Amino acid sequence: MSSSLASVSTIEESGDTSPQQKQSKKPKYSRFTQQELPACKPLLTPGIVIGIFALIAVVFIPIGLASLSASESVVEVVDRYDADCVPSDMQGRELDFIQNSSINKTCTRRLIIPKTMKSPVHIYYELDNFYQNHRRYVKSRSDKQLLNPSKEDETKICAPEGNTPDGKPIVPCGLIAWSLFNDTYTFSVNSKTIQVNKKNIAWASDRSHKFSKDVYPKNFQKGALIGGGKLNESIPLSEQEDLIVWMRTAALPTFRKLYGRIEEDLLANEEITVVIDNNYNTYSFGGKKKLVLSTASWIGGKNNFLGVAYLTVGGLCLSLALGFIILYLFKPRTLGDPSYLSWNRNPSTSAD
Secondary structure, eight states, rough: HHHHHHHHHHHHHTOOOOOOTSOOOOOOOTTTTTSOOOOOOOOHHHHHHHHHHHHHHHHHHHHHHHHHHHOOOOOOOOOOOTTTTGGGGGGGGGHHHOOOOOOEEEEEEEOOSSSOBOOOOOEEEESSSTTTTTTTHHHHHOOHHHHHHGTTTTOGGTTTTBBBTTOOBBBOOOOOHTTOOOOOEEEEETTTTEEETTTOOOOOHHHHHHHHHTOOOTTTOOSSSOOOOOOOOOOOGGHHHHHHHHHSSSSSSSEEEEEEEEOOOOOOOOEEEEEEEOOOOOOOGTTTTEEEEEEEBBBBSSSSSHHHHHHHHHHHHHHHHHHHHHHHSSSSOOOOGGGGGGSSSSSOOOOO
């Protein structure tokens, strides 16, 4: 017994171990590490490749044609008015015109409806060269303030439109709200006023979850420099839908925002008289303003991009399918034996 203990002690001191006691540094074999688990490994034969391209073409081309057809069915009237609504004696001095509050900004436009527009007819205003996606502009708002009346002092991120000169909080604060679009439109046909429905023009999720019914405008547009429209202080923010629409910032410098809806048909060749209050200052940054009347289809407004994209991809796949068919018929290649592929051979079940 004592000799055995002595021998073990001698081995431990010398650092020698038996082969059974040595642990191999070679990784343990597994089908996962060797990528031998069952997997889909299709053989891309000429028939399969041609079939895939043909299937994509068969699916995409009809969708593209349907999308283009729906887009073409949309009737749209676009009228740019920012230049024409400047009086002739103020041409070249547009900035002086828009900043002078003593000058009447009313402008009358006449639009001819090219085709019958079925209700509802959507009214949009379109702005060009207006970068609502600018980082400082997008961040200049207080979501806590918009949701909670007790958080009206949360205006730190709204500078320079966070507080009045005497330190009172502005509700809603920030540059987005401060620059609210404030042109207005009045429509009539044969001296008969057309009613514009401005209810439910904003996203329901915005009205319910981003703007509180208990928060009211306060100290808004009371500074020396007025940025845009004013708000009724007796109406909660959740019901100020023009503001809600405006504060969902656009991703591109040219964008449209919903102004309202006309809930009656507009007949072909009918002349619509539009009285515009041209108040919004796009002249200082070279922007453009347009009034848009548009119907809608199952894909939304007039937009040919989706249909063209589907037709382009479908046409390209059809061309490739036909090209591969011609090559396969007139210049075939001998296929290799798939039994030589590594995954078709019996994988080893143990490490070497």
